[in-house]
Amino acid sequence: MTLTAGVILIGNELLSGRVEDKNLPYIAKGLGKRGIRLAECIIISDHEEVIIENINKFRQKFTYVFTTGGIGPTHDDITTASIAKAFGSEMYRDEETFHKFKEHYKERATEATFRMCDFPIGAELIENSASVAPGFRMNNVFVMAGIPRVMQSMFDAILPLLDERDPIQEISFTAFTSEGKIGIPLGEVQGCLPMVDIGSYPFMKDGNQAVTLVARSTNMQALQDAAIAIEKLLYEVEAEIIDAPDAWPQSNNI
Amino acid sequence: MTLTAGVILIGNELLSGRVEDKNLPYIAKGLGKRGIRLAECIIISDHEEVIIENINKFRQKFTYVFTTGGIGPTHDDITTASIAKAFGSEMYRDEETFHKFKEHYKERATEATFRMCDFPIGAELIENSASVAPGFRMNNVFVMAGIPRVMQSMFDAILPLLDERDPIQEISFTAFTSEGKIGIPLGEVQGCLPMVDIGSYPFMKDGNQAVTLVARSTNMQALQDAAIAIEKLLYEVEAEIIDAPDAWPQSNNI
Numbered sequence: 001m002t003l004t005a006g007v008i009l010i011g012n013e014l015l016s017g018r019v020e021d022k023n024l025p026y027i028a029k030g031l032g033k034r035g036i037r038l039a040e041c042i043i044i045s046d047h048e049e050v051i052i053e054n055i056n057k058f059r060q061k062f063t064y065v066f067t068t069g070g071i072g073p074t075h076d077d078i079t080t081a082s083i084a085k086a087f088g089s090e091m092y093r094d095e096e097t098f099h100k101f102k103e104h105y106k107e108r109a110t111e112a113t114f115r116m117c118d119f120p121i122g123a124e125l126i127e128n129s130a131s132v133a134p135g136f137r138m139n140n141v142f143v144m145a146g147i148p149r150v151m152q153s154m155f156d157a158i159l160p161l162l163d164e165r166d167p168i169q170e171i172s173f174t175a176f177t178s179e180g181k182i183g184i185p186l187g188e189v190q191g192c193l194p195m196v197d198i199g200s201y202p203f204m205k206d207g208n209q210a211v212t213l214v215a216r217s218t219n220m221q222a223l224q225d226a227a228i229a230i231e232k233l234l235y236e237v238e239a240e241i242i243d244a245p246d247a248w249p250q251s252n253n254i
Numbered sequence: 255m256t257l258t259a260g261v262i263l264i265g266n267e268l269l270s271g272r273v274e275d276k277n278l279p280y281i282a283k284g285l286g287k288r289g290i291r292l293a294e295c296i297i298i299s300d301h302e303e304v305i306i307e308n309i310n311k312f313r314q315k316f317t318y319v320f321t322t323g324g325i326g327p328t329h330d331d332i333t334t335a336s337i338a339k340a341f342g343s344e345m346y347r348d349e350e351t352f353h354k355f356k357e358h359y360k361e362r363a364t365e366a367t368f369r370m371c372d373f374p375i376g377a378e379l380i381e382n383s384a385s386v387a388p389g390f391r392m393n394n395v396f397v398m399a400g401i402p403r404v405m406q407s408m409f410d411a412i413l414p415l416l417d418e419r420d421p422i423q424e425i426s427f428t429a430f431t432s433e434g435k436i437g438i439p440l441g442e443v444q445g446c447l448p449m450v451d452i453g454s455y456p457f458m459k460d461g462n463q464a465v466t467l468v469a470r471s472t473n474m475q476a477l478q479d480a481a482i483a484i485e486k487l488l489y490e491v492e493a494e495i496i497d498a499p500d501a502w503p504q505s506n507n508i
Contacts, residue, residue: 028271112437183366
């Protein structure tokens with residue numbers, strides 16, 4: 001069975017444009033290496049009912065759900081309590097975390113600080129090396145911090161807990177050409193290789209049109225076929241190749 | 255009536271982690287200035303049924319919907335055709351755009367290039383200064399390119415077409431302090447000012463804990479009250495203020 005994932009980025013600052021998310025690409029790459037298909041990401045505000053609704057939708061829909069943001073000590077950190085409600089759980093104060101906090105923060109600790117020791121009943125805590133405050137897991141939902149350094153540390157701790165499939169690998173070619181020029185033959189290549197997802201990403205380089213072609217698949221033979229077909233296509237349209245894979249994926253290396 | 259917006263970012267490259275989205279913050283800031291509340295953003299893959307489902311959900315749910323990505327000439331550019339299906343429309347080739355393309359691209363044009371002249375019947379085209387290829391509008395759904403430079407040009411052309419409300423303004427203070435220290439009093443400030451959204455964003459600066467406090471509102475008096483209350487709070491906890499608003503919003507300036 002294919003493993004799928006949904007990501008819920010929580011935070012008003014993402015929807016006001018004040019903060020640019022840095023977490024999704026990190027999560028996406030990690031999931032790809034583990035062969036888990038990231039199907040959807042939603043960015044929502046710090047509103048209880050919105051969080052509850054989306055948590056309950058996503059946890060039915062995907063194998064795994066990951067959230068970022070809203071687990072700190074301030075009034076706008078409502079993710080943990082909202083997730084408890086989504087699961088119909090009460091909250092409890094985790095004694096071990098509480099003691100750790102008292103030792104770590106000493107007289108600097110306040111009742112606000114200790115909010116980060118409260119979790120939904122049934123949560124499994126996710127320790128991490130970047131912060132004394134743990135993330136947590138409720139069934140298939142993994143709840144992480146919003147600060148990228150802390151989020152990454154939590155995600156690195158979570159990844160080994162997940163089931164895995166063949167990794168999604170990719171190869172890419174970049175060349176001076178236009179999408180108009182390669183559009184039709186590239187569509188034919190994609191048509192012949194249903195096990196590969198081929199994407200085309202145009203950009204300007206030194207005032208000239210350039211395109212990056214990316215092929216992704218869990219099937220190494222299909223990916224190798226795609227690499228050969230794409231390189232042939234680029235030669236045929238006389239595109240100057242700027243960047244190509246060092247080595248093509250070799251099915252017998254796997 | 256409050257004006258709301260939903261954004262749909264379309265593209266496998268965003269969900270693989272290969273590309274970091276640069277469009278959402280630009281859209282978010284523009285909407286805020288026009289007093290339109292960005293409520294939700296979803297990031298989805300280039301799959302017809304997923305696009306159709308989300309377009310039909312979002313256009314019922316929000317005043318305005320904005321999409322980015324998938325309107326170019328290659329096989330993975332399926333946004334336009336998917337939106338036609340979501341609206342139950344057939345596609346047509348826009349003759350004016352077609353002639354413009356023939357003049358602009360001359361012998362470089364291919365049948366792939368001309369795919370960008372096809373639109374759902376009923377679309378209003380959105381010309382832009384960055385590209386000869388237009389975006390388009392179907393009722394309350396605005397369809398834009400994924401390349402940031404082109405997207406920005408399209409969005410700038412769209413913004414004057416939208417209804418407007420009082421702009422959402424924000425003020426922010428940054429100080430050396432911890433969220434634990436300010437958490438409880440900050441929650442009290444938020445409790446007294448229901449017309450303001452106060453957010454707290456911690457980070458590390460020169461090895462020390464720092465926090466940016468952001469207040470957002472369409473109500474200038476409430477925002478001014480928030481500025482006074484936040485500054486007072488930071489003085490009370492003896493936080494060193496690194497950055498404060500040059501001038502507080504003045505209700506009589508509006």
